Amino acid sequence: MAKPLSQTRCDFIEKVGLKSQSEGLPRIAGRVLGLLIWDGEAIAFGELAQKLQVSRGSISSATRILEDRRLIKRTTKPGQRQDYFQLAENPYAQMLGGIADNLERAMQEINKTLRDIPEAEGEIKARVTAYSDFYQQMSGAIAATLKTMN
Amino acid sequence: MAKPLSQTRCDFIEKVGLKSQSEGLPRIAGRVLGLLIWDGEAIAFGELAQKLQVSRGSISSATRILEDRRLIKRTTKPGQRQDYFQLAENPYAQMLGGIADNLERAMQEINKTLRDIPEAEGEIKARVTAYSDFYQQMSGAIAATLKTMN
DNA sequence: AGGATCGTTCAGTTCATACTGAACAAACTT
DNA sequence: AAGTTTGTTCAGTATGAACTGAACGATCCT
Numbered sequence: 001m002a003k004p005l006s007q008t009r010c011d012f013i014e015k016v017g018l019k020s021q022s023e024g025l026p027r028i029a030g031r032v033l034g035l036l037i038w039d040g041e042a043i044a045f046g047e048l049a050q051k052l053q054v055s056r057g058s059i060s061s062a063t064r065i066l067e068d069r070r071l072i073k074r075t076t077k078p079g080q081r082q083d084y085f086q087l088a089e090n091p092y093a094q095m096l097g098g099i100a101d102n103l104e105r106a107m108q109e110i111n112k113t114l115r116d117i118p119e120a121e122g123e124i125k126a127r128v129t130a131y132s133d134f135y136q137q138m139s140g141a142i143a144a145t146l147k148t149m150n
Numbered sequence: 151m152a153k154p155l156s157q158t159r160c161d162f163i164e165k166v167g168l169k170s171q172s173e174g175l176p177r178i179a180g181r182v183l184g185l186l187i188w189d190g191e192a193i194a195f196g197e198l199a200q201k202l203q204v205s206r207g208s209i210s211s212a213t214r215i216l217e218d219r220r221l222i223k224r225t226t227k228p229g230q231r232q233d234y235f236q237l238a239e240n241p242y243a244q245m246l247g248g249i250a251d252n253l254e255r256a257m258q259e260i261n262k263t264l265r266d267i268p269e270a271e272g273e274i275k276a277r278v279t280a281y282s283d284f285y286q287q288m289s290g291a292i293a294a295t296l297k298t299m300n
Numbered sequence: 301a302g303g304a305t306c307g308t309t310c311a312g313t314t315c316a317t318a319c320t321g322a323a324c325a326a327a328c329t330t
Numbered sequence: 331a332a333g334t335t336t337g338t339t340c341a342g343t344a345t346g347a348a349c350t351g352a353a354c355g356a357t358c359c360t
Contacts, residue, residue: 008266012278015263019256024172026318037277045337055320060338081328081336087277092284106169113165116158127187127237128162134242137295145291176348195307205350210308231306231358 009038013052028054029062032085033071042075042084070094093149100142107135159188163202178204179212182235183221192225192234220244243299250292257285 013034020030031052036043043051049059063085066072071091075084088094110132117125163184170180181202186193193201199209213235216222221241225234238244260282267275 003266005266005268005271008263011266012260012263015259016281019259022174028319037281038274040273040277046335056337057321057339058319061319064338083337092280092287095284096288102172109165109169110162113158113162116153116155116161118155121155123190124188127190130242131166131187134245137242137299138246138292141291141295142288145287149287178349196305206307207309207351208349211348214308233307 012038025065026062028052028058029065032059032062033066033091036072036085036087040087042077042086044080044082044084046082048085069098090149093146096142096146096149100139100146103135103139103142107132107139110135162188175215176212178202178208179215182209182212183216183241186222186235186237190237192227192236194230194232194234196232198235219248240299243296246292246296246299250289250296253285253289253292257282257289260285 013031016034016037017027017030020033021027025033032048035048035051045059045063046056048063049056052059063072063074063083066085067074070088071094072085073088075086077084110128114125114128114132117128119125163181166184166187167177167180170183171177175183182198185198185201195209195213196206198213199206202209213222213224213233216235217224220238221244222235223238225236227234260278264275264278264282267278269275
């Protein structure tokens with residue numbers, strides 16, 4: 001009993017929505033992303049609201065977030081007044097870049113703490129350093145992956 | 151004007167709490183983790199509640215989560231009835247392992263979708279595959295980092 | 301046994317955040 | 331100019347997760 005393709009599509013969009021949610025994006029933003037991945041072509045603003053059954057306000061904020069992260073591109077069609085959206089050319093590289101930035105920031109934040117610990121507190125310093133190193137390692141791993149993608 | 155060490159300690163604990171929160175842990179769990187990183191030694195259950203100014207119920211659930219993820223260890227002291235908690239020996243490796251597992255699961259979930267797409271839909275399949283590859287790459291990068299830690 | 305202390309559980313509350321939908325300004329159409 | 335259509339904004343609402351604190355069983359102490 002094969003699942004109809006339209007159902008597979010819905011499931012996929014929902015999966016991307018849930019995953020994105022667990023990665024700090026609003027769920028609707030994730031669903032927009034999933035829809036654009038699946039459909040590939042440029043989708044109109046109003047069409048997004050209708051197909052995902054959410055308010056235009058939600059589409060407005062979701063697309064802004066995705067645009068800010070450079071995961072999607074806003075375009076226009078001649079003779080059409082609506083905005084159109086499609087996947088950026090390199091969305092996954094952008095995702096990795098964003099993650100790497102976050103890790104980098106986290107590390108710097110921890111390093112600020114590190115500088116406030118006097119030399120005398122060697123053991124504390126060692127443990128906090130280990131925590132900082134964790135972020136550095138992660139960040140490095142992501143950055144390396146990013147390079148192999150180009 | 152140097153910051154007193156106790157203040158640096160509080161700031162650190164709060165930072166770990168916030169970072170953990172953005173990574174899907176309850177904030178209190180993150181603060182427990184920060185406290186244990188800073189102090190290093192084993193801390194009593196009641197002491198955690200008192201030092202972090204939260205209810206014992208919160209400590210109970212936070213420690214359970216951290217234990218499940220193998221980030222901390224529950225121990226006892228002879229003659230003492232309270233449970234004691236301290237950092238696991240390899241908490242950062244455990245964190246990485248957990249992250250890798252999540253990515254792996256995400257990928258498998260996407261691959262399930264992939265199998266439901268008929269061959270005829272080559273372009274859709276290609277785009278969904280690219281999404282799956284993203285998770286695979288991340289997962290691989292984390293796994294590689296994990297190896298270098300041992 | 302009686303009393304104290306411990307960790308867990310769970311119902312209720314709090315709190316943060318996503319989402320809605322109406323109001324609005326801008327740009328287009330006629 | 332009047333009327334549409336479009337995207338944004340923002341106040342209000344809904345939703346879900348975290349947290350509290352009281353109740354509980356278990357364990358220890360005397």
